[in-house]
Amino acid sequence: MKTSTDTPHRWQFERAGGMDQVVFRSGADILRLDELDQTLWAALACPTRGLALDDRTLDLLDTDGDGRIRPPEVLAATQWMRERLKDADRLLLGTDRLPLDALRDDTAAGRALRDEARRTLELAGRPSAPEVGLDDVLERLRNVHRQRANGDGVVPASAADDEDLAQLIRDIQRTHGSTTDRSGEPGVDLSRVEAFFRDAEAWVAWRAQRPGPQAQVLGPHTEEAAATLARIRPKIEDYFTRCRLAAYDPAAVGAMNPTPEQYRALAAARLTPQAAALAELPLAVAAPGRPLPLVREAVNPAWADALDALRTQVVEPLLGGSRERLTEAEWHELDRRLAPWRRWLEGKPGAPLDVLGTARIDDVLRRPELRERLVQLIEDDRAAAPQHDRLVDLEKTLRLQRDLLRLLHNFVSFRDFYSRRGAIFEAGTLYLDARRCDLAVDVSDPARHATLAGLAKAYLAYCECRRGAHKRTIAVAFTAGDADFLLVGRNGVFYDNDGLDWDATITKVIENPLSVRQAFLAPYKKFLRLVEEQVAKRAAAGEKRVQERLSAAATGVATLDQGAKPGAPPAALKRRVDVGTVAALGVALGSISTVLVALVTRFIELGWWIPVGVLGLILAISGPSMLIAWLKLRQRSLAPILDASGWAINGRLRLNVPMGRVVSRTARLPRGARRRAPALDAPPAAWARAWAVGALALAGLGVAAAAMWLP
Known part of the structure; x- marks a missing residue:
């Protein structure tokens, strides 16, 4: 949606975060935002939750209700304000108070908004007030939402004229759910009412097809028995199919039963008889020609109760006697005798109308005036929608006047973040x-x-x-x-x-990396940590050796009366030192000292270039770390x-x-603050002596170095 103008709009930008970001200097910048190339926008989408901006404002901006704000919705908001405000510079004020004479009188939207604002002020007892505020609108909205007809097309039970109609609303909520009314109460809308009566008529038609007395093989208990069989029938068919496949090929027996891996997976979980993973296993162990066990100890625990009900309600009444197993032929006979009821149950409507019962459903359908009254109540409620929508339009205008500029400073540009005014994404x-x-x-x-x-x-x-x-x-x-x-x-x-x-x-x-300074010190800190670790390891090893020697000495003292052990070497041999080892240590120490002397000599020979050598050594150690940190900080x-x-x-x-x-x-001390040594630190005199000793030591080292460098 482009604005038709004779001259292009002159924008102003500022450089922040490595990109050019638009500056909103006037209301004209906001209203002509559709002329700004979206490649220059800082963001192209954001969520409507988790932001430091009024959720209601974001919901009003999110016209498609998908929980996200995108450029078309931002541009629609600017167009919204263009059609309603005389002076767009009011958008720079960030206020939720709106003078009535600031609304346009040359557009239908502006005139409708002014009429609604006057109506709001009249109801608030201030008919001559020059401006309306967001608090006035929200108070009126609360009052409207508490009214019986509030324009949302949802009717709660409390809005019914009598108890019969209220009970119908509660019945619909019980079977088809509810929708929250603007008052906050649960209610029903037209779609739920129509679905309820459609399903109720289907329920009555289904009940009319109930099998006759000739199919009642168990008398009045036949329907209950058929429902019990229908619940477990798929698992029984699965079991006997597995047994037939095992008979067809004995090699398939292992595959027809749970594997050890499945049992191990179950063992790792907290099991109950209602566990879904347990219910997926077969009813019982499948084998060629094996009947279905009906005793709890031999069946899947998840289906034990269902099989008990099948045995007591179906198997024993129809087959006679006490039964602990069911053959495949017997199963097919049971299924055949209850087939009419099974087919009837399979055609049952999906709506959960069982909770109401047949008598209640028949009563509702015999009274069509209840349906008509409820539909009329919903239509009366929906008739109030235009007035409510105009009031919401006034609320939206006030909220956008207050929040639109802030949204633009966190969407089209990120000025609030880079000027540290508190970005909306900062939690x-x-x-x-x-x-x-x-x-x-x-x-x-x-x-x-x-x-x-x-x-x-x-x-x-x-x-x-x-x-x-x-x-x-x-x-x-x-x-x-x-x-x-x-x-x-x-x-x-x-x-x-x-x-x-x-x-x-x-x-x-x-x-x-946090900084180049941290990267400069990182190699030295790492070296010190390694030294500390090695020293700690050596100290621990030394402590262990000392403990072992002390233990050996204590043992020797405790066993002096027993004399020396047979075969123990003489004490003189224990103290003997290998001459070859001493010679090797001497050679090693000599080599190390020679290398150190050579390094120190070469270093001293640099003369006045010693500072350059020190700097080069530091760069050799810290340079790579600093370079990597600098490169990453540039990419942050x-x-x-x-x-x-x-x-x-x-x-x-x-x-x-x-x-x-x-x-x-x-952490930084406040300006003008001073430090003083706490009671547990060294007194000032001790600090002064320490600094003096340190300064003298450095001076001595400087004199010695100068004497060595100068010819």
């Missing part, structure tokens, strides 16, 4: 590890979200948040500080957009994080280093 703020992280989004499926969000090249932490019995999961981007203590299990506090505090625990992390993007949350982002939306320092902030 709140996480405080953890001496950091404040503002870039947090709600996540419904962390595993699925992480698959795409990992492409953001950002350090992400998934946190489970708990507040009483409520739980939610968020994904938080850490873009400042270091990652040394961002571990699974760390706890923090999350504040949502309503200011409520939640306990937050890290459950998953996606590791990426917001788009994959939002795409994983259901958005359709139309650009890169980079998270550069300065932006990263804003969305994640490390």
